[in-house]
Amino acid sequence: xxxxxxxxxxxxxxxxxxxxxxxxxxxxxxxxxxxxxxxxxxxxxxxxxxxxxxxxxxxxxxxxxxxxxxxxxxxxxxxxxxxxxxxxxxxxxxxxxxxxxxxxxxxxxxxxxxxxxxxxxxxxxxxxxxxxxxxxxxxxxxxxxxxxxxxxxxxxxxxxxxxxxxxxxxxxxxxxxxx
Numbered sequence: 332x333x334x335x336x337x338x339x340x341x342x343x344x345x346x347x348x349x350x351x352x353x354x355x356x357x358x359x360x361x362x363x364x365x366x367x368x369x370x371x372x373x374x375x376x377x378x379x380x381x382x383x384x385x386x387x388x389x390x391x392x393x394x395x396x397x398x399x400x401x402x403x404x405x406x407x408x409x410x411x412x413x414x415x416x417x418x419x420x421x422x423x424x425x426x427x428x429x430x431x432x433x434x435x436x437x438x439x440x441x442x443x444x445x446x447x448x449x450x451x452x453x454x455x456x457x458x459x460x461x462x463x464x465x466x467x468x469x470x471x472x473x474x475x476x477x478x479x480x481x482x483x484x485x486x487x488x489x490x491x492x493x494x495x496x497x498x499x500x501x502x503x504x505x506x507x508x509x510x
Contacts, residue, residue: 354402360385364394367419373427375400380421380431383409391415393433393446395454408454414438416446420472425479427452432470432483435461445470445485447505460505468497479503 358364362384369379376399383394392411395418398404410416418433429450436443445462447470462468470485481501486494499510 380418432473
């Protein structure tokens, strides 16, 4: 059985940036857990997104946690179903909530779908969406746009040989505007 922990090391810099270790902690359970993105939030805390086999209801579930500047977990949530679910990106939105993207993979159906979640400031789902392409598609980054919507980038592999750049514009509720 493979055991993997999420290791989070936070450094602070001032002036010339001589790094001072503020905290070092390991998070996770007895199974494979993975962190893909960390970002600082406007309240001085940190948001960490990735995936977990240790917690949740499905095989691999997407995982997000918010920790304070001492590394104490303020809240943590898993999102998923019977398929494998992965968060690749998370960032704070203008309303101090969070936007997340990633993908889900169905072993049974052998297909990928893009997953999107909009959370409030305490990790509760405001809306969620899945984008099904005619091929393999994964989302790796999402940013809020000036009009309050979102722009997402990732890859699409319609040939099963080489992937292509995927760019998707969404409205403020995660509905597809163009790709």
